[in-house]
């Protein structure tokens with residue numbers, strides 16, 4: 001459903017006055033996401049995972065390459081194509097507390113994408129209650145602000161907002177990283193259930209390989225802006241080909257061994 005072809009992206013920033021430095025963050029990235037699958041992107045902090053996701057949803061512009069969504073080029077979208085892209089693809093970020101407007105009541109945050117689409121208030125209200133039910137929250141949460149909810153509850157609201165317009169592809173960027181382990185498991189389960197119920201495709205970004213193992217159909221491994229291996233989850237975990245993937249998997253095994261010793 002989505003194809004990324006030879007994507008490059010650099011950032012430039014000032015070092016000392018009048019000097020600019022350029023770093024290449026994405027280097028010739030190509031892959032495909034198939035309809036209804038869960039593709040996970042893993043890699044160390046700073047390897048370019050978020051930048052890649054931002055390029056897909058047009059929050060960043062790539063320097064080169066193409067992004068093709070169901071046969072349509074969405075790399076540098078005009079207004080019409082951007083509308084198409086945002087009805088088909090939605091992204092959820094790591095910190096819901098910062099991605100939700102702190103001044104808005106939860107009701108308004110959930111209603112916003114529906115209102116922007118021109119739906120009347122009665123329809124909006126109905127859908128907000130439906131979404132609330134989908135993500136396991138109740139009416140009492142609607143009249144609060146984000147700082148009056150827990151991290152896990154805010155992440156549920158962010159998920160509700162993202163699925164409000166029935167996207168085909170959901171991009172979840174480290175959405176459980178700031179949560180307790182038990183809440184992580186609940187959010188992961190919610191995502192799996194919604195994906196199934198709504199027939200969605202999922203691009204799940206994480207550096208937590210234990211989570212990835214539980215949710216992924218395929219895994220793409222990134223290192224320093226390059227995609228070094230992509231394969232079925234089973235192959236990645238039991239028969240990794242690339243030295244970097246082998247290193248990641250063995251550090252994960254060591255970590256779970258350490259946890260068992262500590263228990």
Ligand SMILES: Nc1ncnc2c1ncn2[C@@H]1O[C@H](COP(=O)(O)OP(=O)(O)OP(=O)(O)O)[C@@H](O)[C@H]1O
Nearest residue numbers: 011012013025044045046047048049050051052207
């Ligand atoms: N707007 C920006 N300007 C300059 N450099 C940036 C910008 N955004 C990201 N970077 C740099 O690009 C690199 C990749 O960042 P990115 O956030 O994509 O990595 P990541 O793999 O998602 O990391 P993490 O797992 O920590 O979120 C990093 O070195 C980061 O410092």
